[in-house]
Amino acid sequence: MPAIRNQLKELRAARNMTQQELADRIGLTRQTVIAIEQDKYSPSLETAFKVALVLGVPLEHCFQYDPKGRR
């Protein structure tokens, strides 16, 4: 399991938002949103806050840290 996990896919789907729409609002590429959703990339703190802001949830609802997870 990755050290930083996220619920991006579920939260985005609940808001009927496409990956491209989310990417455009945060200033990322769609490929980076895909990489985050697949736990292949851990975003910077700034981007994580932007994601939470756009989705309208607290940061910890979007991203969770697992100390036993792989880096």
Next chain:
Amino acid sequence: MVAGLSYREKSLYASLVAELVVYGPYFFFHQQNSVNKVAGMIVGIIALQAVLQLIIALWTRSRVTDERDRLIELRGYRAGYLTIAALMVVGLGMLWFHATFGHLHIESRMVGLHFLSVFFGMLVIADIVKTAAQIVAYRRSL
């Protein structure tokens, strides 16, 4: 598949193709070193890159780059630097070996050209490693 790639990824694939097309024949098929050939390759890679990057820029609607692109770019430069540092150590070691044991039989007028070719080769290999490392980073987890 190409449609699923970001602007930076497409650009990297184009760079790798340009590097292999221009540099490949020089290192695998050339017979005689010459300053003109090296100069020709530099002009060739600039021209080919300009054309390919222009096509990709026109073809790609979103040319956004983000933090992941910048991180991958840095990783590529690190791979390129480590490659050129390693090649430099190997090259200097071989130079020392040949100078010490007298196995380097090059005409004095060709020494400069020989070194130009060797150092240019190091730059080319490091550049290809840099581009390839970035392409691999896009396919793997960061």
